[in-house]
Amino acid sequence: MRKFWLTTLLSMLCASSAQADSLLLQNANVVDPKFKTIQKRDILILDGRITAQKTNVEKKYRTIDLAGKYIIPGLIDLHVHCGGNPFPDGTYEDLGPEPTAKAMLYSGVVAYLDLFYGDFAQIFRARNLQQTEPSKHRDEADIYCAGTGWGNWNLTKDPQAAVESYIDRWKPDVIKLIYGRDSLDKVNLAKAIKGATKKGVKTVVHIGSWEHGQDAIESGATAVTHFFDDEVIPNEVLKVWAKSKAVSIPTLAAQCDLANLTSKPLLLKSKILDGLEPASRLATYLHKDKFTKKTLSVLKWQKEDTQNDMKSLKKLADAHVQILAGSDTGNPGTIQGFSLHREIKLMQDAGYSTWDALASATTKAAAFLGRPSGIKDGDFAELVVLDANPIQDIANTQRIHNVIHHGNIIDRSALVAPK
Ligand SMILES: [Zn+2]
Known part of the structure; x- marks a missing residue:
């Protein structure tokens, strides 16, 4: 009563x-x-x-x-690390959950999914406060989060039980799994996915090769994130993917845009960037003499592999794999809020239809989060x-x-x- x-x-x-x-x-x-x-x-x-x-x-x-x-319906970014913005000269703009939520909303992004934040109690707190005190957080994009990412470092002998108890304790919006050489093996990946699926929580699997992608799909992952840059997606993997319901969150912005922003100054002339960042910080993209070693090495890799990413996207699109927009901000060449616009522009450049690219960052992204967003x-x-x-x-x-x-x-x- x-x-x-x-x-x-x-x-x-x-x-x-x-x-x-x-x-x-x-x-x-x-x-x-x-x-x-x-x-x-x-x-x-x-x-x-x-x-x-x-x-x-x-x-x-x-x-x-x-x-x-x-x-248009509000934009949604499905791959974010809300820690901040790294710049090519090594400067780092510290943000965190709420300042990122404001930068996002400024950029027309009404919700974002954080996929691994170091201080995960803090991001859960920020998300929960938005839900318990909505009137105080109307000027923030709505936060969804995975909390931690799962790899060898935090999985016990029973990965399924570990993931299940984490879901009970924190109520994450998705489970993020880092699959690869130095992290989960296929057996543990499958167990962790089983735990999340049992609890009705979606899984987003980070991959380091196309074979990893195939393993993740065969293990029942809801989403596979990143492309493997070294090669265009092989037909055998594409075939398995097209038969499954797994979606792709390619993160083209993080994989290609350091190379684009440092070589095409016009891209930095964006109305959104004018509001988000001072001109001096944006200029760091053009001062090549001040690039750090890390910037130079990422740049080299991106210049060699961008075409592979573009071709993989077109192949996935032609095979009718569902593609969703996530920028992987927090990585070199990205800026919170702005990079989601770049993500869908890169999809268009790769040959994805403009309508589909827009849906990938609006109605389809919203459906992934179970969010009633659109114009009806x-x-x-x-x-x-x-x-x-x-x-x-x-x-x-x-x-x-x-x-x-x-x-x-x-x-x-x-x-x-x-x-
Ligand atoms: Zn990421």
Whole structure:
């Protein structure tokens, strides 16, 4: 009985705080990545959700005319390390869960999945606070997280039991497994996946070769992350993958963009980057005399292998393997928030259709997280308003006019520190 009253009280409190927000977006070109359509229509937002349009509502709600603008569902990054941003000269911008969540939201990214944060109690705390005190965290992208990554260093003799008790204790959104030479072997990988699957939690497996990818798929992994750069995906692996339901999170930004950003200065001229980083920090991408040894070695590897990544992506796409967007920020050549836009641009460059690339970072990524996000009745009101058509060129996702999150227009300038 006591529980009943508590539930009733909580739902009353939630309802009264949410009802304050309503918004009618008029005359925009609404881009639906799920059905590949662009329609001129209005979107009514009530209580943080998109609501079926009612007639004669203009007078009742706050109205914004978005004629000439394009609306897409909020972006979602499925491979993040929220520690911070490394720059080519060795400087490191420390962030952590909440500052990353602000940089993401500034960039139109309404949710991110962290896949291995050193201080995992801290990221679980940040995620849980967003859920228990939502009104205090409206200016942050929603955090999903794996907490730790699983490898030889933290798996006991019974990997299945270890993963199961970790899930009971921390309630991670996914289990991240690092599979490879110096980490899990195939037997332990399979046991760990079994533990997660039994608890109904998705698994994301980091691979260091295409054979690892095949092992992960055959062991029942939900997602395989990274490409093996040394070679284009072999047909035998592709065949196994195409028959499975496993998705790919390629992380092209982390695998290719140090080479791109250091050789194509125009890429740094992005409206998003102008807000996120001071010009002096962005200039470190162009001062080759100040690159660290690590930068130079990553650069060498990327210059040699980028074409393999692009070809692998096209092969996976042609084989109808589901591809989801994750930038692997925290690694050289990436910047939190910005790099998700690069990820989908790289997919487009590799020959993936623009519609599919957009879906991989919006509706499909949301489905992976079990998040009702899109442009239909009942979806979370999380939208990005753009100045130009993203289907003409996906780089137009960087031309952000407004970000709407939890039904509110975000004051983006308040999210980034004054430069
Ligand atoms: Zn990673």
